């Protein structure tokens with residue numbers, strides 16, 4: 190997943206302590222041998238500290254994905270969780286700090302050569318570097334906060350996708366289990382209390398993805414808050430079709446009239462092609478509701494046909 194690579198963003202203190210400590214340790218033994226040796230050691234300490242800070246900062250920036258190129262699905266989700274503009278600004282301030290510290294370390298090495306006391310100049314250099322880092326303190330904290338939120342997003346790929354919808358207990362999980370290869374993965378989805386289920390299957394050389402988003406597509410749209418609505422609309426940026434599963438046996442606990450209403454909601458609000466499947470065919474052979482396919486995720490009847498219809502619609 191694109192946000193997985195982002196490692197923890199260190200705090201101001203962690204960055205500064207690590208750089209100065211390493212710089213001192215690397216040059217600890219070099220001071221013996223008079224003025225010239227001491228000058229060399231101080232020069233090297235400033236350069237080492239400067240390089241460590243410069244590298245650390247540019248690595249942090251590099252690990253964040255470029256928001257110009259991330260898939261629109263993730264961009265939408267990211268925007269619900271974090272302030273993407275603020276993240277961008279923080280990243281560019283880190284970039285600035287990285288260059289600034291690089292320049293400072295070179296500038297102070299020059300300064301040291303003509304100075305009466307090189308330790309004095311070294312201390313000044315460290316002070317300037319620390320104050321640059323201090324000026325981006327809030328950016329570091331914000332980026333770490335953003336990183337922690339973004340990492341919770343599930344690994345939804347840019348693959349042709351089947352989104353499963355329908356009231357609870359109509360057989361959505363059974364459908365995902367029936368059509369996907371390995372055991373579907375349950376990933377956290379920060380917009381609902383339940384996890385999103387993601388499974389995969391192959392047809393020829395193509396890989397497909399099946400996702401079930403409990404809590405989002407299993408009750409009337411009117412019951413949803415704004416965040417849930419956004420999390421749903423993000424799905425339309427995937428190359429996806431919806432299978433809406435009905436349970437005409439009503440053993441799921443919802444009457445067909447309610448289920449039909451949710452189907453209308455999904456059709457009207459979602460902007461994706463919808464295939465309507467009546468499940469639990471083994472329980473009720475006389476379904477009168479107009480559907481595209483009848484199936485039973487228990488007996489397996491109709492599952493292949495449903496899948497073929499879904500793949501046809503995906504191709505369209």
Ligand SMILES: Nc1nc2c(ncn2[C@@H]2O[C@H](COP(=O)(O)OP(=O)(O)OP(=O)(O)O)[C@@H](O)[C@H]2O)c(=O)[nH]1
Nearest residue numbers: 357358359360361362363468469470472485486487
């Ligand atoms: N008789 C019969 N029972 C089924 C069929 N498909 C699913 N069930 C049963 O219906 C119940 C609910 O199935 P699930 O697949 O968990 O339904 P779900 O829609 O994923 O439910 P949530 O995860 O709560 O949203 C289970 O007890 C299944 O065994 C079917 O084709 N026939």
